[in-house]
Each structure stands twice: as C-alpha cells, then as structure tokens.
Amino acid sequence: MRDYELITLPNGIRVVLKEVSSTKIVHCGFILDIGSRDEKPTQAGLAHFWEHMAFKGTNKRKAFHIINRLESVGGELNAYTSKEKICFYASVLNNYFENALELLTDITFDSIFPEKQIEKERGVILEEMSMYHDVPEDAIQDEFDNLIFTNHPLGNNILGTAESVKSFHRTDFQQFIKENLNTERLIFSVVGNVSLKQVKKLADRYLANVPHFDAKINRLKFNDFIPTKRIVERNLTQAQCAIGRTAYAIRDPKRLTFFMLTNILGGPGMNSKLNLALREKHGYVYSVEANYSPYIDTGLFSIFFGTDPKLVNKSIKVVLKEMQKLSEKPLGTMQLHKAKEQLMGQLAMSEENNASLMLMMGKSLLDLERIQSLEEIFAEIRNVTALNLQDVATEMFVENELSNLNFLPKN
Numbered sequence: 001m002r003d004y005e006l007i008t009l010p011n012g013i014r015v016v017l018k019e020v021s022s023t024k025i026v027h028c029g030f031i032l033d034i035g036s037r038d039e040k041p042t043q044a045g046l047a048h049f050w051e052h053m054a055f056k057g058t059n060k061r062k063a064f065h066i067i068n069r070l071e072s073v074g075g076e077l078n079a080y081t082s083k084e085k086i087c088f089y090a091s092v093l094n095n096y097f098e099n100a101l102e103l104l105t106d107i108t109f110d111s112i113f114p115e116k117q118i119e120k121e122r123g124v125i126l127e128e129m130s131m132y133h134d135v136p137e138d139a140i141q142d143e144f145d146n147l148i149f150t151n152h153p154l155g156n157n158i159l160g161t162a163e164s165v166k167s168f169h170r171t172d173f174q175q176f177i178k179e180n181l182n183t184e185r186l187i188f189s190v191v192g193n194v195s196l197k198q199v200k201k202l203a204d205r206y207l208a209n210v211p212h213f214d215a216k217i218n219r220l221k222f223n224d225f226i227p228t229k230r231i232v233e234r235n236l237t238q239a240q241c242a243i244g245r246t247a248y249a250i251r252d253p254k255r256l257t258f259f260m261l262t263n264i265l266g267g268p269g270m271n272s273k274l275n276l277a278l279r280e281k282h283g284y285v286y287s288v289e290a291n292y293s294p295y296i297d298t299g300l301f302s303i304f305f306g307t308d309p310k311l312v313n314k315s316i317k318v319v320l321k322e323m324q325k326l327s328e329k330p331l332g333t334m335q336l337h338k339a340k341e342q343l344m345g346q347l348a349m350s351e352e353n354n355a356s357l358m359l360m361m362g363k364s365l366l367d368l369e370r371i372q373s374l375e376e377i378f379a380e381i382r383n384v385t386a387l388n389l390q391d392v393a394t395e396m397f398v399e400n401e402l403s404n405l406n407f408l409p410k411n
Contacts, residue, residue, distance in 0.1 A: 003018065004016055004017060005018075007200060007203060009203060009207055010212075011183045011207075011210055012184030012212060012214075013188060014188070014365065015187075015188045015190070015199060015203045016187060016188070016361050016362065016365060017190045017194070017199050018361065019195065022193070023192060024093055025091055025094070025354065026091070026093075026190065026191070026192030027089065027090075027190070027192055027354050027355040027357075028100055028101060028189065028190040028192070029088055029090060029189055029359065030087065030088045030105075030186055030188055030189075030362075031085060031086075031087050031186065031187045031189060031359065031362030031363055032085065032181070033085065033185040033217070033366045034084075034181065035081065035082050035158075036081060036082070037084055037153040037156075037219060037295075038084075038180050038217055038219065039153060044156050044157075044160040044164040045125070045158070045164050045165050045168075046160065046172060046173065047158070047176070048081040048158050049121070049125060049165065049173070051079045051081045051086055052079075052124065054088060054108065055067065055077070055107060056120075057114045058107060060106055060110070070092055073092065073093065074092075075100065076091045076092075077089075077090045078090070081158055082158070083295060084296060089104070089359065091355055094192060097192065097194055105206045105207060109210050109211075111173075112170075113173045115169065118168065118169065118170065122168070125160075126165060129159050129160075132159065136306070136407050137304070137306065139407075140240045140242050140304065140405060143405060144244065144304075144405050145300070147403055148244065148245065149300075150224075150228075152220065152222045154222055154295065154298070154300075179215055180215050180217055182213055182215045182216070183210060183212055185217070186366075187366060188203070189362035189365075191355075191361070221297045222297060225245065225246040227401050227402055228403045229403065229404045229405075230403075230406070231405075232406070232407050234408070234409070234410065235410060236409050238306045238309075239306065239307055239308065239409070240304070240305075240407040241304070241312060241316065241404070241405070241406050241407075242302060242303065242304050243302070243303045243319055243402055244300065244302035244402065245301055245402050246301070247293075247298070247299030247396065249294055249296060249297050249299055250296055251368065254392055255299075256380050256381065257384050257388050257392050258396065259292055260381065260384055261392055262301065263290075263339070263342070264339050266303055267289075268346070269342060269346075271342075272290070273322045273325075273326075274288045274290060274305075274318075274319060277321075278318055278319070282315075284307050284308075284314065286306065290302070291303075309409055312406060320399055323397035324397065324399075326393040326397060327390065327393040327394045327397050329390070330387055331390075333386075336386050336389075340381050340382060340384070343381055344377075347374065348374060351374060
C-alpha cells in the first residue's frame with residue numbers, strides 16, 4: 001500500500017506528500033532534474049551559480065525580503081546543486097507552510113538575476129572555490145571525478161572554473177533555464193503534518209499558474225572509462241588517496257547489491273572491513289570511507305583516505321586485499337545476516353530524518369518514477385545472497401580496472 005499521495009497539475013508539475021501527524025514541522029521543496037552535467041562547456045558552474053542567485057531577487061522581492069520571509073518565523077531556507085539535480089527547499093512550522101510554498105515558487109520560477117547581485121555573488125563563489133581547493137580532503141574528491149569522467153560533464157567541478165564564473169551575466173542564467181527547465185521533470189515534495197486537502201488547495205493557488213516549460217534534455221552518456229593512475233604534488237603534510245571506478249546506473253538491477261557491498265567494505269560503520277583493517281589493525285589512517293553514487297546512465301565507486309606519505313603504498317595494498325577477499329570468498333551466514341541488519345538499520349534511521357525523506361522522495365520519483373517503501377527495500381535486501389555479493393565484487397573489484405589518485409607532499 002502506498003504511504004504517500006501524488007498530485008499531477010496540468011502544467012506537468014508533480015506534488016508528492018507524505019503526511020506525518022507526529023510533527024509540528026513541514027519540510028518541502030522543489031527537486032529539479034537539472035544539474036551540472038547539463039551544462040555546456042561555456043556554462044561550467046552555471047547550475048550552482050543559479051542556485052545562489054535564486055535568493056538574490058525576484059519580481060516581487062529583494063534579497064533581504066527573501067532571506068527574512070521564513071527566517072523571521074524560525075524557518076530555514078536552503079538549496080543545493082549536484083551532478084543531476086538542483087533543489088530549493090525549506091523547513092517551517094506547520095502554520096507557515098503556505099509562506100514556504102509561495103516563497104519557493106517565487107524564487108524557483110521568477111528570479112530576475114540582478115546584475116549587481118551577480119557581481120557580489122561571483123566573489124562569494126570564487127571564495128567558495130578557494131576554500132575547497134585549500135582543503136585536500138575535499139579537493140581530491142573533485143579531482144577524482146575528473147580522473148574517472150575525463151572530458152565529460154560528469155567530471156567537471158560543480159562550482160565551475162574561475163574563468164567561467166567570472167564570465168556569467170543575466171542572459172546566461174535565462175538561457176540556461178530556457179534550455180533545461182521542464183515542468184514535467186520537477187517535483188514539489190512535502191513531508192509534514194499537513195493534509196492532502198490543504199496541499200491540493202495551495203498547489204492550485206500557487207503552482208497551477210506556473211507556465212508549462214518543456215525543454216528537452218539530451219544528456220551525454222558516459223561510456224569511455226579508462227583506468228588511470230595519477231600522482232599530484234601539493235603543499236600538504238598528509239597524503240590523500242582515492243581509489244575507484246565507474247559503477248552501476250540508478251536503474252541497474254545490481255545497484256542495491258553493490259550499495260550493500262560498498263557498505264560492508266567501507267560504509268559509515270566503524271566495523272567496516274576497511275576501517276577494521278586500515279585503522280584498527282594497522283593504524284595507517286584516522287578515517288576511511290567507501291562511497292557509491294549512481295547516476296542515470298552510470299555510477300561512481302570511490303574510496304578515500306588520508307595517511308602518512310610513507311604508508312601510501314602499504315595502505316593501498318590493504319585496500320586491494322580487502323576487496324580481493326570479498327571477491328574470492330562469499331560471506332558466511334552470520335556475516336551476511338549482520339550486514340543486512342546493519343544496512344536496514346541505517347536506512348530506517350535515515351528515513352527518521354523528515355528533511356532527508358522529503359528530498360529522497362522527489363529524487364526517487366524523478367529517477368525511478370516511484371518511491372519505494374522501507375518494507376520494499378528491506379525485502380530486496382533480505383533477498384540478496386552471499387553469492388550475489390561475491391559476483392558483484394568479482395565484477396567490480398578488479399585491480400587493473402581501478403583508477404588511483406594520490407595527493408603527495410611536494411619534495
């Protein structure tokens with residue numbers, strides 16, 4: 001049985017609601033199927049810049065009024081940009097839900113991109129770029145994307161380049177929106193103590209009048225992965241290492257199995273195989289993480305850790321050994337059971353966060369055209385066998401098919 005309600009407006013906008021009677025907070029937002037991978041070469045960083053500029057003025061409001069509209073009643077207004085999504089969202093007390101919906105509609109569809117504000121925000125974004133560059137743990141993730149997805153939009157830094165950010169003007173934002181906005185490819189997602197009747201009434205009032213946008217996005221598929229090893233010398237004392245490769249796309253039937261395998265190898269638990277081997281057994285690292293990010297046509301598997309420069313090769317050998325173990329021998333019955341219980345617990349706790357749930361619902365509708373219940377996901381997890389995990393490990397954890405990027409101190 002579906003535990004959410006879905007409304008489709010004549011202009012194509014879909015509104016999804018999960019009613020939660022035990023809270024006084026409403027989380028709501030627009031999830032747009034537009035991201036940095038949809039930028040042309042001359043538009044690098046424009047999606048993220050748009051995210052910033054949405055707060056800088058509409059036909060009805062100046063930046064000050066946008067910021068204060070929800071903040072003054074204890075609410076929060078936020079946004080983010082990823083490779084394939086832009087999100088504008090808010091959290092407010094129940095009785096301010098209408099304020100949030102109206103404001104989010106205003107900034108999403110009626111931003112005017114004042115040139116003076118563009119100049120101000122240009123400096124802010126350039127500072128943001130400098131900040132990320134100065135933090136090796138963040139910088140290596142961006143450079144690893146570029147190493148894996150060379151000469152493809154997925155490999156571009158979401159922030160863009162200093163040159164591209166300095167070049168943008170109002171017409172660039174307007175053109176980007178015209179080329180990419182499709183009201184059938186965006187979701188307004190709501191989680192909170194509001195009724196379907198109330199949501200329908202407000203959607204008719206504020207969203208039904210949004211024009212129908214029908215831009216057709218033709219995303220360039222990526223299928224040119226070449227395993228590469230690269231060393232970059234930087235001004236740092238600790239080495240930073242990244243290991244990984246392309247992975248399964250969002251709709252691939254092996255996606256959940258690989259997500260589970262990644263969790264076993266280097267998930268957030270202190271009992272992950274990489275944490276036990278690298279930190280607890282050898283003391284080589286303070287922290288290590290393995291991530292799997294699926295996209296619409298491909299995916300990215302990555303492992304990140306920092307270590308003493310003298311221990312880089314030893315640490316990489318340990319990582320490869322742990323991956324090899326998962327390929328060569330299936331998990332025992334008890335190991336498999338514990339891995340499933342751990343993943344299900346993590347997912348259940350994640351769904352307790354209503355703000356994250358609201359964003360997840362929107363992304364799932366855009367990517368999968370459905371929202372899976374926890375019970376459905378749990379059923380899939382329980383059906384994963386040790387041989388399923390081993391088969392995926394054998395396919396994905398091939399040493400000569402992995403890329404490796406190391407940041408090492410300059411001599």
